[in-house]
Amino acid sequence: MILKLVFQPINNEEVNLPVHYNRPLQGLFYNLMGKIMPDYHDDGTVIENKKLKLFTFSRIYPLDSFKAVNKRMKFYGPFVVYFASPMREILNAIYESIEKEETFRIEKNYFILEKSEILVNEFENSLLVKTLSPITTYSTIILPNGNRYTHYFSPYSTDFKKLVEDNLKRKANAMNLELDEEKFSIEPYGITEKNEKLLFYKGIIIKGWTGYFKLVGNKKLIELAINSGLGAKNAQGFGMVIPADEKNTNNIELNDENIAYL
Numbered sequence: 001m002i003l004k005l006v007f008q009p010i011n012n013e014e015v016n017l018p019v020h021y022n023r024p025l026q027g028l029f030y031n032l033m034g035k036i037m038p039d040y041h042d043d044g045t046v047i048e049n050k051k052l053k054l055f056t057f058s059r060i061y062p063l064d065s066f067k068a069v070n071k072r073m074k075f076y077g078p079f080v081v082y083f084a085s086p087m088r089e090i091l092n093a094i095y096e097s098i099e100k101e102e103t104f105r106i107e108k109n110y111f112i113l114e115k116s117e118i119l120v121n122e123f124e125n126s127l128l129v130k131t132l133s134p135i136t137t138y139s140t141i142i143l144p145n146g147n148r149y150t151h152y153f154s155p156y157s158t159d160f161k162k163l164v165e166d167n168l169k170r171k172a173n174a175m176n177l178e179l180d181e182e183k184f185s186i187e188p189y190g191i192t193e194k195n196e197k198l199l200f201y202k203g204i205i206i207k208g209w210t211g212y213f214k215l216v217g218n219k220k221l222i223e224l225a226i227n228s229g230l231g232a233k234n235a236q237g238f239g240m241v242i243p244a245d246e247k248n249t250n251n252i253e254l255n256d257e258n259i260a261y262l
Contacts, residue, residue, distance in 0.1 A: 001084065001085070001088075001091050001118055001119070001120070001227060002082055002083070002084045002118070002119040002121075002226070002227070002242065003082065003083045003084065003091060003094060003095065003116065003117070003118055003119075004080065004082055004115075004116070004117040004118075004119055005080070005081050005082070005083065005098070005113065005115070005116050006063075006078050006079070006080050006113070006114045006115040006116070007078060007079055007081070007104060007111040007112070007113060007114060008077070008078045008111060008112050008113075008114040009076070009077070009078075009109065009110070009111055010103065010110045010111060010112060012076060012077070013109075013110075014074055014075070014076055015062075015073075015074065015075050015076070015079070015109050016072055016073075016074050016107075016108070016109065017060070017072065017073045017074075017106065017107055017109065018071060018072060018073070018107070019068055019071050019072065019073050020071070020199050020200035020201065021060065021073065021106065021107070022199060022201050022236055022237040022238075023201060023202065023236075024106050024107045025057065025060065025081070025106055025237060026057070026235065026236060026237055027106075028104060028105070028106050029055070029057060029083060029094065032093070032094050032097040032098060032101070033055075033090060033093045033094055033097070035093070035096075035097045035100075036092070036093035036096055036097060037089065037090065037093045040053075040090070045087070045174050046174075052170070052171065052174050053234070053235030054085055054086055054087050054090065054171060054174065054175070054228050054234075054235075055083065055084065055085035055087070055090055055228070055229075055234070055235055056083075056084050056085075056133070056228060056229030056234035056235065056237070056238070056239055056240045057081065057082060057083045057084070057133070057237050057240060058081055058082035058083075058132035058133050058237075058240045059081075059132060059133050059237070060073075060079050060080075060081050061079055061080040061081070062075040062077065062078075062079045063077055063078050063079060063080065064076060064077040078114055082132055082240060082242070084226065084227050084228065084229070084240060085227060085228065086171070086175055086223075086224055086227040086228045087175075091118075095116070095118075098113055098116055101113070119242075121223075121226065121242075121243055123219045123222050123223045123226070124219060124222075125216065125217065125218070125219055125222070126214070126215070126216045127214075127215045127216075127222050127243055128189060128212060128213070128214055128215075128243070128244045129212065129213050129214075129215055129225075129226070129241035129242060129243055129244055130211075130212055130241060130242055130243075130244035131209070131210045131211060131212075131213070131239075131240070131241050132240040132241065132242055133208075133210075133229075133237050133238050133239060133240045134197045134199065134207075134208025134209055134210050134238055134239070135155070135164070135208055135209050135210075135213070135230050135231040135238065135239045135241075136152065136206055136207060136208035136209075136231050136232050136233055136238045136239065137152065137153045137159065137160045137163040137164060137167075137231045137232055138150050138151060138152045138153065138163075138207075138232065139151050139153070139159070139163075152206075152207035152208075154209075155186075155188035155191050155195075155209050155213070156188055156191070161185065161186055161187075163231065163232070164186050164230050164231050165184050165185070165186070167230075167231060167232065168184060168221055168224060168225055168228075168230070169182060169184070169221070171224055171228050172220070172221060172224055175224065177220055177221075177224065179218055179220055179221070180218070181217075181218055182217075182218060182221070183216075183217040183218055183221075184215070184216070184217035184218060184221045184222070184225075185215070185216050185217055186213050186214070186215055186230065187213065187214045187216075188209075188211065188212075188213055188214075189211070189212035189213055189214050190211065190212055191209060191211045191212070191213075195209050195210050195211040196208075196209055197209070197210055201233070201236050201237075206233065206236075206238070208231075208238055208239075212244055213230075213241065225241065226241060226242065226243070229241070
């Protein structure tokens with residue numbers, strides 16, 4: 001399920017965040033989650049001796065204009081952020097916490113919750129989706145000198161599509177989903193070089209892609225993609241998507257021009 005949250009800065013103060021705010025925004029959600037599920041930050045969901053964090057979240061979408069100065073994002077007024085998880089326990093933990101909290105903090109900014117809404121969607125075997133945060137896929141190799149090199153894949157590459165598919169099926173395994181078939185594919189829809197985005201997380205540059213993608217396959221896998229994110233680093237704020245209106249692929253509220261990147 002997807003949770004849509006609208007926050008309003010206290011006393012209408014200016015919001016002042018780093019452009020690369022994934023980590024403090026992630027901290028907000030871990031803090032809310034931790035009030036009900038204190039162990040999930042460390043333990044996650046274990047499958048094949050690996051810990052998966054089965055949630056994702058969007059970029060911040062100010063409802064008014066913003067400015068980016070010295071790698072800081074500044075704006076006034078409310079903003080929208082989306083959170084999603086295929087685990088009802090996580091959604092319930094977040095929802096219960098926001099209902100009890102009076103104020104919320106991201107870095108040194110304080111907010112009140114103006115509105116919360118659970119978005120419910122029906123899924124078919126084919127769906128056009130819009131990114132709310134960049135999708136990233138990569139492969140890391142060890143160079144002869146011992147340094148690590150990370151190669152990020154284009155949405156048009158076979159590796160990108162295969163890594164997205166494998167990641168989604170691994171989550172399905174973690175969720176113990178019973179699938180009558182495991183068919184799933186992802187295709188970029190009008191993606192160009194301008195859709196490539198760069199973000200810092202813990203001092204590391206991460207490349208991802210925004211825009212529209214076509215998902216085809218098992219309805220349960222498509223629903224899982226919406227609720228858990230596509231590609232890697234979902235719990236760091238990458239790969240969140242929502243169903244898009246195929247008749248209007250220029251939705252102003254969720255346009256990339258309304259959010260800040262590197």
